[in-house]
Amino acid sequence: MSEKHEHNHNHPHKHTQKVVNRLARIEGHVRSIKDMTRNGRDCSEVLLQIAAVRKALDNTAKLLLKDHLEGCVVEAVHKGNEKEVLSDLHKALDHYLK
Amino acid sequence: MSEKHEHNHNHPHKHTQKVVNRLARIEGHVRSIKDMTRNGRDCSEVLLQIAAVRKALDNTAKLLLKDHLEGCVVEAVHKGNEKEVLSDLHKALDHYLK
Numbered sequence: 001m002s003e004k005h006e007h008n009h010n011h012p013h014k015h016t017q018k019v020v021n022r023l024a025r026i027e028g029h030v031r032s033i034k035d036m037t038r039n040g041r042d043c044s045e046v047l048l049q050i051a052a053v054r055k056a057l058d059n060t061a062k063l064l065l066k067d068h069l070e071g072c073v074v075e076a077v078h079k080g081n082e083k084e085v086l087s088d089l090h091k092a093l094d095h096y097l098k
Numbered sequence: 099m100s101e102k103h104e105h106n107h108n109h110p111h112k113h114t115q116k117v118v119n120r121l122a123r124i125e126g127h128v129r130s131i132k133d134m135t136r137n138g139r140d141c142s143e144v145l146l147q148i149a150a151v152r153k154a155l156d157n158t159a160k161l162l163l164k165d166h167l168e169g170c171v172v173e174a175v176h177k178g179n180e181k182e183v184l185s186d187l188h189k190a191l192d193h194y195l196k
Binding site (some may be wrong): 046 | 118121136144145159169179187190191
């Protein structure tokens with residue numbers, strides 16, 4: 001509606017750097033699980049590590065989603081163009097929570 | 099009980115290479131999501147990609163688990179020492195499916 005909502009999708013979110021850092025850690029974790037598997041480590045240990053990565057991914061998605069809700073979604077509602085943003089978000093949630 | 103069960107936990111599973119390849123792809127996928135996030139790409143798109151990685155992780159865990167059941171677990175039952183193997187596996191499943 002006014003100047004304060006003029007930023008586009010490229011604006012930084014509050015937690016972008018945190019999300020990037022978490023993804024970097026997850027990337028390294030997956031690399032180490034790959035090496036464990038290649039070295040014939042016990043299957044249950046590998047499964048435990050995959051479960052840990054899954055949990056870390058869920059927490060990262062949650063952080064991203066909260067950022068998105070506080071940033072893009074609130075902004076879109078203010079601008080009155082929330083339809084597309086919400087439709088994209090619902091699609092993403094449908095993929096995530098199935 | 100006999101020579102055919104003498105291999106240890108370092109024996110290759112049927113699908114070890116497949117699991118390693120999948121983990122390598124997942125590692126690359128996480129790296130690209132990290133770059134997407136850093137470059138300010140749309141949150142819904144990032145969420146979609148995280149959901150895809152989660153799905154790929156689940157499928158990798160499933161493949162590993164099947165390998166484990168057909169290999170280690172059957173072998174342990176034949177040897178009569180399934181207690182520890184099953185206890186480790188139950189722990190891993192508890193972590194995975196919660």
